[in-house]
Amino acid sequence: MAHVTDFLQPSDLKSISNLQVLARGVVEGFCSGLHRSPHKGFSVEFKQHRQYVPGDEIRHIDWRVFGRSDRYYIREYEEETNLRATIILDLSGSMNYGRNGTTKYQYATRLAACLSYLMVGQQDSVGLVTFDTKVRRYIPPRSRVSHLRVLIDELEKGKPGGETEIGKVFHDLVPKLHRRGLLVIISDLFGNVSELLKALAHFRSAHHEILILQIWDRDELDFPFKGWTQFDSLEVAGAKHLLDPALLRSAYLSNLATFRDELTKGCRRHRIDLVPFTTDEPYANALAAYLTKRRSR
């Protein structure tokens, strides 16, 4: 059985252990945690008393107050909810790219493991969805420590390959995630931007908070290739192009900028956080920087 330390170096754990994941909005939950709920209910932390009105449940009457004052008061608690997070991990072939040791998928699984560890550590519930052309695996969110192992095992078993239809998959996923929470999408988001944004809007309409951790390889950003090169598609078998990359670099980078710009603007419009990572930077540092940023908001 895989262990969390297979994915996380001790130094990584140290750098993120003092951080806490705080969901931007208030998410409903069953368990108490660090996340405050705007709902006044009947949970752990007392907030105030109010006078009983007909229709209130009798079981919520504070009988001690009744003994002292002979009046019916209802105890109200400020409910503390936990974060119900679902990590949505891209298993498409393009995630398997990586010329310099670490593939984007390996990097993504480590990020996912980091997040899982943090969330479980603060008793938030974490789930996992893996997908390519369709949802491959869905592990509902749990907050138990033992659940972390389930997640880690699943991360280890995942093998990227094949095509992806990210928009369609996300649309299909919306009904399954019927309780709103934080969706952490770890993907390179390669695909049709407008379809993707529609799918994300669909998530948002279901009141999900969305955090996208977009994984890049440095090659995809720099396009540093020299000499005649045959580019074989990692997603579509047989798709290949033989070309002199130096002649296309400029156009490629321009196309890349457009792609990223559309994505950034779309995410901003839907109030989605889009955070890019490259596989050559320390992922734990990048994750910590992001969490700090989240906390300050």
Next chain:
Amino acid sequence: MPLPISLLNGALIVGAAAFAIPIIIHLFHKSRFQVVKWGAMHLLETVIRVNQRRIKLEQLILLLVRAALPALLALMMARPIWIGAQKLLGNAKTSTIVLLDNSYSMQASRAGQSNFSIARDEAGRVINNLQRGSEVQVVLMGEGGSTLEDAPTYDTARVAQEIGKLDAGFGAAEVPPALDFAAGIFNQMHESTRNVVVLTDFQRVSFEATEDALLGKKIEQLKKMAVAPSITFFDVGQDVRDNVAVDSLEFSKLMVGVGQKIQIRSNLRNYGDASYPDLRVYFRVDGKEKSVSQVSLQPHATAQVLFSQAFDTPGSHVVEVFADADPLKADNSYLASIPVRDKVPVILVNGDPSTEPLKGATDFAEIALQPFSAGKVEMADLISTKVIKPEDVNAKALSGAAVVILGNVRRLDDGQLHALEDFVKHGGGLLVFPGNRVDPAWYNGAFFGDSKGLLPLAIGELAGDPKENGPTTSITTEHFENAALDLFNDPRNGGFSDVAIKLWFKLKPAAAGNAAGAATAPVILAHLDSGDPFLVEKPYGDGRVIACSTALDAEWSNFPMRPAYLPLLQRLTVYLASNVYPPRNLDVGRPIVAFLPAASAGKKAAIVTPEGLSVEAPIVKRGERGVVEYAKTQRPGLYTLTAPGEPRIDYVVNASRRESDLARLSPQEIADFAKTHGVTVVHSGNEYRQIDQTQRYGREFWKPILWLLLILCFLELFLQQLFARSRGARPLPV
């Protein structure tokens, strides 16, 4: 329609095939690609879809530029010339060769102006009118041609100035070799517009039928050059006919000794229509006038004037016959260098010595060659003899000898034969007489050497009858052509009728196959009545060999006791010794060569030219002697060579008399010449300038190609950067 472009270095255009190198490199790189498994294909495919045509176009442009670079380089090195823009490039620089007839016939003058002064002035004008930046060379046509400058030059002003200093009188002009010479010079010239201007007097002897065919051939060769020059003949001749020439000198003796009287017969010819009733002819010896004779010379007639002279001192002497006739002085005198000998050293190799008088093989010959000494007469013999044994023959013994006579020598060893060959090769004379002791196997082997050796003919079987009263043969009385025997053409000088030869070898040529390899064929000088050769001559190297078919002594014939024996042997010996080597009477352009002792090597000899200039020539060691060579003998006249510690040597350079006939081609013949050979003939400077303007065409354009090449080099770099945009395109930040 022919291409308007030609190439000077046509072979280098093959290098243009290097245009394939960039294409091969392109294909090579394309075939050795790296494979990248790529994820962001959706980003790349959009780019490829949009840019595919543009990229192909860019690659094609780059490939074309790169392929053009080596092709242009090869084209540039092949030195292309544009010959299609006739008349458009009238200001083109030219490569011009002026062929100036400086033969002595050009000295012919009319009204105080010689043909050469006209030619010289017109040549100067032609050169001065050349487009600025043109290059020029002047070929002086006297005797095949020599150049005014060491190499073609762009300094036309200097050339024009130097032409002004030129003088005529340099031998006879031969137009075909001069054109040949010009064709060679064009290889050193650079401009694509090329002209040959021949300034000549159209003397009939230079353009008559026999010359015309060769001339036509040379003109065609010029026209077939990669860059055909325009050929213009500039007629600078005037109709001057009067000319008297001393055509030749004839000497009564083959060789002159000290105190011996020699008769000199000069042949004069009047080529013109004028009559000279009392033409004064001067005879000079060593520059001093010795006698004057008057002769009447009718139009187109010849005359002979006889002078006699005895020289008091041995050594080099110069005689000159001068006819004081017309203004064309070059052929009015004829000079000859005469080496006057004190003694003619002759080596007699006695192959059959005897203690009895007149029984040795060379005893009779020794007396015949030194009759005054033998007869105890108070007169000096010209020939001095030395008798040696066959075993004493070696290079040292032969050194200093003029003639070697082998008498009944059995055989020589290889070293001796080599020394003898070397002796003859360097101008010595050899007389060979057989006898009863000769070894026919050696004579027909190493000595004859299949017609390549010294012996003129092989020795066949022995003919005749040795018995006392047996049949004999004699020497046939005939007309002898050879100078050694022509004495006997006059019956007053005796004959061979009383000569009875009992035994003789039949001299036979080599087998046909072997004879073909012989350098020169032997000549039979005299026959026997039996039909067999008596005397056979063969040139060998710079010397000569004469072989006799019978013995030198009285064993096989009575010849030594007959009156003809002495003059024949004397004449044969003097004839062989008269071969002055190196020659001292030369044609114009032939080099002066002097052999000096080896000790002189490293020193310098002084040569005084006909103009009175003193030039120094180095003495170089060659083999066992010092050698002086001086080649600038274009000017006829006397050249005097003095080496340190050596007696003076006189060399005389005489021009051929073929130019003495000043008759010119008629105007119609000149027009026919121009038409036949497709050349332009002009008769005045103005006419030349008008035609010159219409003939200029063509321009070498390697420089524009070089510029294009450089521009393409930069363009290639620029396009590469532009198309790749690798520097301008910065990666996006994460």
